[in-house]
Amino acid sequence: MELSLKGRKALVTGGSRGVGRGIVLTLARAGVDVITCYRQEGEAVDSLQRELKQIGGDHHVVRADLTDPADVEALLAECANRFGRLDVVVNNAGAISHIPYADLPLDEWHRVVDTNVTAVFLVIKHALPLLGEDSSVISIGSKVAEVGIPTRAHYTASKAALVGLTRSLAKELGPRGIRVNVLALGVIETEALHALPEEQRIGMLERYSAKTALGRLGRPEEVGGAVLFLASPLSKYVTGATVHVDGGIS
Structure with a gap:
């Protein structure tokens, strides 16, 4: 059985950088037409548009702040207008910060x-009229939901919530x-890591690589590969699952 993804229609939120960018480009190279969104203008957006043009296909990069319900609704309306459906x-799209729990502000x-979490709820809700038989919804979670980590209680709680939402929706x-x-x-090597000061970057690479069974960090395109599997007929009997893409990190 082949992936059979040519001509399928996808929405990927937060696709201009990091893991999202890797997913967008992997899907596009597999023949999927992709709409993705970004929050802030910049070179990452411009370069993604150039890469997608080189790959070919019906791709669109649009601005949307997913914390604004009106923007989410407009984004899915864009999908409806351009594609008529989503497969x-x-x-x-995600947010993270590192703050001790006692100091964590409510905002x-x-x-x-x-x-x-809330943006995921809204995206799926507005996508439902566009989703048909054999469509696939994939949320990007984190290993941290299972193990926890200091100073990231809010992030951990949000990623754990995705697991429960997924099980119920399945x-x-x-x-x-x-x-x-x-x-x-697990830990994916993105431009955010490379933007760190050299000593900090090297330290993180060594520390987290040593924790994985494969002895290295993941790459965005490897997350894209897992998305391809879940988007394709190869995974027709996989639902409600948490699939680990973490290099065997402990």
Whole structure:
């Protein structure tokens, strides 16, 4: 069985940088037409548009602040207008910060939870009229939901919430042929890591690489590969699952 993704229509949130960018480009190279969104203008957006043009296909990069319900509604209206349907939805956009729990402000709790959970709720809700038989909803979670980590209680809680949401939606939407899964990521090597001061960057690379079974960090395109699997007929009997893409990190 082949991936059979050519001509399928996908929405990937937060696709201009990091993991999201890797997912967008991987899907586009597999023949999927992709709409993705970004929050802030910049060279990352411009370069993504150039890469997608070189790959070819019907791709669109639009601005949307997913913490604004009106923006989410407008984003899905854009998908409806341009594609008429969606076969794949990837909830990738996320927020994170590192703050001791005792010092965690309520507005920062809301910022992270609204981006990582409430936006996912809204995206899926507005996508439902566009999703048909054999469509796939994929949310980008984290290994941290299982193990926890100091100073990231709000982030951990938000990623754990995605697991529960996924399990419930898989059962509710399964009769419609819609599959819903989570990818639990380990540490992925993105431009954010490379932007750190050299000593800090090297230290993180060494520390986290040593924790993985494969002895290295993941790459965005490897997350894209897992998305391809969950978007394709190869995973027709996979739903409600948390699939780990973490290099065997402990």
